[in-house]
Amino acid sequence: MSEEWRKLGFDTKAVKLGYKPEVSNDYSLVPPIGLSTTFEQDDPSSHRGFLYVRQNNPSRQILEKGFALLEDAKYGLCFSSGTSAISAVVQLLNTGEHIVSSEIIFGGTYRYFDRIAGRVGISTTYVDATDPKNVERALQDNTRLVFLETPSNPLLSLCDIAKIAEIVHRRKDILFAVDNTFLTPYFQRPLELGADISVYSVTKYLNGHTDVCMGAMCFNDDSLYPRLRYLQNNAGIGSSPFDCYLVHRSLKTLPVRLRRHMKSGLKVAQFLESHPLVTKVLCPWLPSHPQHELAKRQTSGYTSMISFYVKGGLQETSALLKKFRVINMAGSLGGVESLAEIPSVLSHATYPAEERVRMGITDNLVRLSVGLEDPDDIIADLDLSLRSAVSLLYGERRIYSITACFCTVALRAKARPITLKIFMLLFDNATS
Known part of the structure; x- marks a missing residue:
């Protein structure tokens, strides 16, 4: 990401997403959808940047650069769902290695850790990560990933990202990933607080229109890029061109x-x-x-x-x-x-x-x-x-009492808080 783009405000980044019209054949302000599944080559053993849609495609590449820009990250990658993005992070681990996870996480993440990763010998310890010391106590010699969800789904508890990053990074062999789906990079910046990877279900606020299923991650570590790109391609978990087009549109109003x-x-x-x-x-x-x-x-x-x-x-x-x-x-x-x-x-x-x-x-x-x-x-x-x-x-x-009616009238008339509280107390007493 160039300094030219980095210096812009978030709203400007969201509208532009690092895209310049001159990269398209017709200088269109909206990136065209690259629906082709394959691309012509100059030579049998090489290509011009795109070979097959699962490996990469122009629409995905444009969106990945946009995500990296929003997070001020070096790399962004898009996946077919939030769960597939998390699965790519877990697939960086080997059999016999260990995850420390916050105990309150999305049910799909729990199922993946417990019933899929666990089945192939990657174990997980779940802790109350609202206290960073619990994360520290749970670390083992074979721990290779600390995974947090903050705010948590569904109890909306928080983890102190900076404090936990300090604990995790005392060791060089542990990755620290944060699921930032609930807040997006607009309200919370995990990488700036010390996380190695921020993970998203783009399906939620980032797309925001209930019409796309997608995941994404952002990170800065050069050594992670080829490994995660390899998984994105060969595990078949990349996002489709049309979905990338839709999300590119949605991010402009984020x-x-x-x-x-x-x-x-x-x-x-x-x-x-x-x-x-x-x-x-x-x-x-x-x-x-x-x-x-x-x-x-x-x-x-x-x-x-x-x-x-x-x-x-x-x-x-x-x-x-x-x-x-x-x-x-x-x-x-x-x-x-x-x-x-x-x-x-x-x-x-x-x-x-x-x-x-x-x-x-x-x-x-x-x-x-x-x-x-x-x-x-x-x-x-x-x-x-x-x-x-x-x-x-x-x-x-x-009990549809007069008190309840007063409560409704007070709400709609925007009554003073003390008046509303009195009505609510009366209603509470009437129903107890």
């Missing part, structure tokens, strides 16, 4: 989308904190989060991921999700649409039940990805759906 996601997400999180049918809200950018100070120190903002606990159990929580009209009950996250799921029965269902309970992934936990709809509509949908669930929570005592 900063604008994320600023709106953050504003709406915080407004929704603050509403949920005050609701009598919600017992706890998890959002690192709220002062109530136990790691709020770390969030302010380590990140420059937050996206729109919120997890919250509903009064009741699986029956009541399921009823809540079925009542939504604006919010979609669906897996995934980071799109323009608001999406909600129950992690214990969907994204994290493969965790052993006792482990889920121990960590706090209980049946009354909802993971909410706040989209780009009007936040007042999202709040109204949450409010009405939560109150509708009261009939299940309290049996036949269908």
